[in-house]
Amino acid sequence: MTRILISADMEGATGVTWPGDCLPGTPGWERCRPLLTSDVNAAVAGFFDGGATSVLVNEAHMTMRNLLLEQLDDRAELLTGRHKELSMVEGVQRGDVDGIAFLAYHTGAGEEGVLAHTYLGNSLTGVFVDGVRAGEGLLNALVAAEFGTPVVLVTGDDRTCADARGYAPEAPAVAVKDYVSRYAAVCRTPARTAADIRAAAARGAALAGRREPEPPRPRRVEIEFDAEHLAGAATVVPGVEQTAPRRVAYTAPDMYEGIRCFKAVTTVVSAAVEEWYG
Ligand SMILES: [Zn+2]
Structure with missing residues (x-):
């Protein structure tokens, strides 16, 4: 059994470059929902290619109602909606997840990167854990490690991939777009990014496997x-x-x-x- 959890944010999805692309209820968000769903489906397909036996997708952006269930790969299940104990990484606390994917992620507040922020779109200029600047990727990776789950895939802009090398150096990282400014990027089409994500997820599946849980410490x-x-x-x-x-x-x-x-x-x-x- 190889169980994969996908934490699906939205700012780092294919084609998403400004708030209107990922603000629930707006026409831009409606347009970008299939792009995000395409990225997720590519990851699901790749994980099954690589030997995964189950994939749970946990919605991790704003209202946590962004993905289109009716377009989701039938082999995956979708945890949709908000108010979850562990928010973006809900499900990892079951303690039986063999690998977690950070999909459509982004860099942290105060960093270079498309739609860079940490939880709040604004207001927060930096988060530090034991003195180290942490974006959502590092924060969530530290939580997952306490439950024995390694990060096995990261997707987002090129800055997000560079950031991931710091907290998950082994994990394949796919840049679906290249940073130009916080609200601009050179984007690749969903057909191209899906192929890249699928191939990377298949490699990531090989990294999946329960690790010794990181001992809790203050x-x-x-x-x-x-x-x-x-x-x-x-x-x-x-x-x-x-x-x-x-x-x-x-x-x-x-x-x-x-x-x-x-x-x-x-x-x-x-x-x-x-x-x-x-
Ligand atoms: Zn988000």
């Missing part, structure tokens, strides 16, 4: 915002302290708790953002 998480009041707002989350005008920090006993606290902070902070002044 993690110091620091979050920097673009405005002082957001740091203040975050301190209502127990354990979160303001360490500088635009910075908060907390220590979690492990990354499982670390990511859950991070989610609480981003939820509180997003409610404290004012429309024009941030």
Whole structure:
């Protein structure tokens, strides 16, 4: 049995280059849903080519209702909708996942990359775990490692692939587009990117297999915002302290708790953002 979990974000999908391409409810998002579904289907096909026996796709973008179930490869199952304990990597805590794919991912807040951000589209300028700058890729890889699951595929822009070499050097990485600015990229067509993703997923399947779970250890998480009041707002989350005008920090006993606290902070902070002044 080889069980694969695909964490499907959207900013790093084929053809997606600006907020209107991935903002639920907009015409641009409707247009890009099949492009994302195509990327996912290519990964599903590749994983089965490489010997996977089951693939669960976990929606990981905004409302977490972006993929088109009716166009999904019949061999996969889809976890759709939000409010999930582990959010983008829901399912990994079952402890029986042999490999996780970060599909249509992007670089972190404050980095170069198409639609670069960390959880919140704006407001947050950096996240650091034990002093190391972390985007969603590293954060989620640290959580998966605690459950013994290796990262076996990453797709996104070329900057996302470079970032992945830092946290998952073995994993095949597919650049579906090349960064030009935060809202511009040189894109390849879905037919081309699907072929690349399928081939990479087949190679990734060979890396799948349960690892020794990373022993839990305390993690110091620091979050920097673009405005002082957001740091203040975050301190209502127990354990979160303001360490500088635009910075908060907390220590979690492990990354499982670390990511859950991070989610609480981003939820509180997003409610404290004012429309024009941030
Ligand atoms: Zn997203």
